[in-house]
Amino acid sequence: xxxxxxxxxxxxxxxxxxxxxxxxxxxxxxxxxxxxxxxxxxxxxxxxxxxxxxxxxxxxxxxxxxxxxxxxxxxxxxxxxxxxxxxxxxxxxxxxxxxxxxxxxxxxxxxxxxxxxxxxxxxxxxxxxxxxxxxxxxxxxxxxxxxxxxxxxxxxxxxx
Amino acid sequence: xxxxxxxxxxxxxxxxxxxxxxxxxxxxxxxxxxxxxxxxxxxxxxxxxxxxxxxxxxxxxxxxxxxxxxxxxxxxxxxxxxxxxxxxxxxxxxxxxxxxxxxxxxxxxxxxxxxxxxxxxxxxxxxxxxxxxxxxxxxxxxxxxxxxxxxxxxxxxxxxxxxxxxxxxxxxxxxxxxxxxxxxxxxxxxxxxxxxxxxxxxxxxxxxxxxxxxxxxxxxxxxxxxxxxxxxxxxxxxxxxxxxxxxxxxxxxxxxxxxxxxxxxxxxxxxxxxxxxxxxxxxxxxxxxxxxxxxxxxxxxxxxxxxxxxxxxxxxxxxxxxxxxxxxxxxxxxxxxxxxxxxxxxxxxxxxxx
Numbered sequence: 021x022x023x024x025x026x027x028x029x030x031x032x033x034x035x036x037x038x039x040x041x042x043x044x045x046x047x048x049x050x051x052x053x054x055x056x057x058x059x060x061x062x063x064x065x066x067x068x069x070x071x072x073x074x075x076x077x078x079x080x081x082x083x084x085x086x087x088x089x090x091x092x093x094x095x096x097x098x099x100x101x102x103x104x105x106x107x108x109x110x111x112x113x114x115x116x117x118x119x120x121x122x123x124x125x126x127x128x129x130x131x132x133x134x135x136x137x138x139x140x141x142x143x144x145x146x147x148x149x150x151x152x153x154x155x156x157x158x159x160x161x162x163x164x165x166x167x168x169x170x171x172x173x174x175x176x177x178x179x180x
Numbered sequence: 181x182x183x184x185x186x187x188x189x190x191x192x193x194x195x196x197x198x199x200x201x202x203x204x205x206x207x208x209x210x211x212x213x214x215x216x217x218x219x220x221x222x223x224x225x226x227x228x229x230x231x232x233x234x235x236x237x238x239x240x241x242x243x244x245x246x247x248x249x250x251x252x253x254x255x256x257x258x259x260x261x262x263x264x265x266x267x268x269x270x271x272x273x274x275x276x277x278x279x280x281x282x283x284x285x286x287x288x289x290x291x292x293x294x295x296x297x298x299x300x301x302x303x304x305x306x307x308x309x310x311x312x313x314x315x316x317x318x319x320x321x322x323x324x325x326x327x328x329x330x331x332x333x334x335x336x337x338x339x340x341x342x343x344x345x346x347x348x349x350x351x352x353x354x355x356x357x358x359x360x361x362x363x364x365x366x367x368x369x370x371x372x373x374x375x376x377x378x379x380x381x382x383x384x385x386x387x388x389x390x391x392x393x394x395x396x397x398x399x400x401x402x403x404x405x406x407x408x409x410x411x412x413x414x415x416x417x418x419x420x421x422x423x424x425x426x427x428x429x430x431x432x433x434x435x436x437x438x439x440x441x442x443x444x445x446x447x448x449x450x451x452x453x454x455x456x457x458x459x460x461x462x463x464x465x466x467x468x469x470x471x472x473x474x475x476x477x478x479x480x481x482x483x484x485x486x487x488x489x490x491x492x493x494x495x496x497x498x499x500x501x502x503x504x505x506x507x508x509x510x511x512x513x514x515x516x517x518x519x520x521x522x523x524x525x526x527x528x529x530x531x532x533x534x
Contacts, residue, residue: 066507067507068439068500068503068504068506068507069442069495069500069503069504071503072494072495072503090506090507114435114507114509
């Protein structure tokens with residue numbers, strides 16, 4: 021009897037993590053409830069093993085990882101659906117369109133900004149990404165400590 | 181064999197006369213000016229008649245061919261030409277000979293020219309037909325561009341790539357050895373098991389790395405890749421596993437190497453752990469084939485099968501396989517025809533080169 025573990029984006033995932041998971045929330049919160057809720061982060065990273073580490077580090081730091089996307093299209097879909105506070109965006113993705121493309125689309129549609137992670141933060145890439153108002157640039161490979169620190173700084177900036 | 185436009189001798193004299201009649205003309209023309217230009221050209225240049233006899237050469241060409249200062253005029257010399265692989269060209273294969281015979285320019289033909297002192301210079305020739313006013317072929321010009329610097333840069337780049345590849349392989353080997361040593365020195369069975377698993381994962385990645393950059397810098401062949409993974413697994417599990425490669429086909433993008441290596445390692449490890457069913461060894465069949473745009477990886481054992489549950493862990497076992505399958509843009513399916521059969525189907529952009 022065949023049992024299918026469909027690892028595609030739509031079906032519910034294998035475990036408690038946010039991989040490919042749809043996590044809907046109610047839209048109504050009072051102001052005080054909102055403050056008590058952990059900041060919500062979307063992770064965009066196409067390397068599965070790295071994404072496990074990022075998700076784990078962010079969750080341990082007290083954030084809520086609302087999803088892990090591994091393509092520009094999935095990132096755009098999740099961002100509009102989940103409305104995270106910010107996005108940790110890997111630039112090089114397995115598809116044609118990269119993290120900068122996704123960040124631009126998402127920012128224009130929702131105003132959500134990203135922390136960019138990349139091994140090559142060249143001037144041209146930064147120029148392309150400027151229109152999405154990046155929160156920060158993190159050099160890959162990064163330590164989880166530095167990532168969490170960058171996320172905290174970015175959240176402070178967003179709160180104003 | 182005709183060309184409508186032509187820089188002919190007759191035309192130039194006419195223009196020269198007209199120019200000389202107007203001494204305040206801004207742009208210099210005339211045969212003497214052109215001669216100065218050609219002499220000053222930093223690239224070696226010569227012209228021939230339609231039979232290939234040299235009719236003009238500039239200073240750079242004389243230097244290239246090693247013309248001694250006291251050589252008699254006319255200095256007519258033919259350099260021996262070689263392909264980059266060292267084989268010599270026959271006279272009828274010389275780029276200029278081709279140009280004169282076939283009445284067309286020749287481009288992109290890298291050569292080595294042997295000078296009279298025996299040294300060889302890497303060149304890129306630009307033989308180009310010359311025509312008269314009526315469009316008849318009257319000869320050819322050839323410009324020889326010295327590409328020594330480019331060649332030495334290519335050699336340097338190859339050496340650097342080779343060094344990097346060697347370095348990466350060495351480092352992975354060291355990682356595997358460090359983990360293996362830690363496994364042997366560990367006190368508790370759990371620590372040994374965990375370190376053993378980690379060592380085997382690094383080993384699988386190292387085997388994947390070895391399969392890369394063989395003939396192609398962006399892709400690798402499925403067959404030697406699977407063979408390397410199975411060799412690695414046989415070494416890891418020895419007499420506990422009997423691994424056979426059923427079928428392999430196709431060429432994959434480098435991006436698929438490590439995910440596939442980790443998937444195969446995890447599935448084989450599972451089979452060894454749970455597929456012996458009281459025996460001393462488990463039989464494992466593996467295949468990686470391409471059908472149209474889709475790939476199918478299959479790892480099947482001859483054990484008792486197992487009860488499929490949602491994997492609790494994502495960094496190991498089927499949880500890891502599942503996540504890596506998703507990274508490849510694919511799915512994992514488990515069936516139990518005899519023992520356990522795990523199939524990962526993937527395809528499209530993440531498997532092909534993009």
